[in-house]
Amino acid sequence: MAQILLPAPSPAPRVLSTPRRALRIAAGLACVPYLSLKIAWIFGSHIGIPAGSSLLAHRTTMIFANGLTVLMDATVLVLVLLLTRPWGLRTPAWLLTLPMWIASGLLVPIMAGFPLQLLVKALGGSVEGSSDGGGGKGSEEFLHDWVFVVVYTGFIVQGIALGSLFVLYARDRWGHLWRGRTGDLARSGARGPRVAAACAALLALVPVALHVLWAAGSDAGLNDARAQERTTSFAVLESLNVVYLGAAVAGALLLTFRWLPALPVKVPLALAWLGSGAVGCWGGWLLLALLVGGEDLTQRLTGPMLLTYSVHMIVGLLVAALGARFLKERAGSTT
Secondary structure, eight states: OOOOOOOOOOOOOOOOOOOHHHHHHHHHHHHHHHHHHHHHTTTTTTTTTOTTTTTHHHHHHHHHHHEEEEEEHHHHHHHHHHHHHHGGSSSSHHHHHHHHHHHEEEEEEHHHHHHHHHHHHHOOOOSSSSSSOOSSSHHHHSSSSHHHHHHHHHHHHHHHHHHHHHHHHHHHHHGGOOOOOOGGGGOOOOOOHHHHHHHHHHHHHHHHHHHHHHHOOOOOOOHHHHTTTTTTHHHHHHHHHHHHHHHHHHHHHHHHOOTTTTTHHHHHHHHHHHHHHHHHHHHHHHHHHHHHTTTTTGOOOOOHHHHHHHHHHHHHHHHHHHHHHHHHHHHEEEE
């Protein structure tokens, strides 16, 4: 009897779990308020923008800036698909981790800073100025307060959903790279990582000192606009900048020198990832905002501010490079 050759059955499609499906929906919905406002502003709407706001002074610049931020937030939707679709597992590592590092670096300061600003306000502290991480003008002349609440709440939800999806994805694809404790890692004879970690730690002392001064109430090195924003809220944000720098440096030092052998590998990796992203990406964003908005004499970049945000970027990139090198070596040793 002739045999009937049937085609081999196709592999079952990857079934998305209920938690991941919920996180994907939450991330998508959280992008709607921000994208809606930005697109409305591009097409000429003034919703949420008070009369006399500096945003209305330069129409071309506003369109360019809003178009750029629309693309940045739309990237979140692409990342969500990469993290939840089967083809996302075949994506080159750098093509996913680089935008995820940038996204986490921009979202973490908002996720930490905005709730603390609301707490400061609830406790009666001074919160004069916008809730933009310290890089903008006062909300009374920039945007209506409700815009910050709506947009930053959306950012926080995006950060939680996107971060959770990335952790689940990374656990499935690269979970073996951060198993064990730092004391179990093979000792490397290369001096490069130790020198880089030490340099990052030494460089971080400069912005740490300035952030401590500014948090304590000093206006040394600040431009006029920032000096007028020295409120309780401003002090909180400056204190958080010290925390981000500390996290980045601690992650780098613990990974390279392994001073705490009982510490799980994932702890310094998480510190290096979150700290370097917040320091490097947010520092670069503030630097760009100040350079672009430097037509107003009160907003022009001062030498200490330029030094601070430039060192932020250098420290962030150094620590990120150390983390990437560690993971590459770890992947080679576990194959």
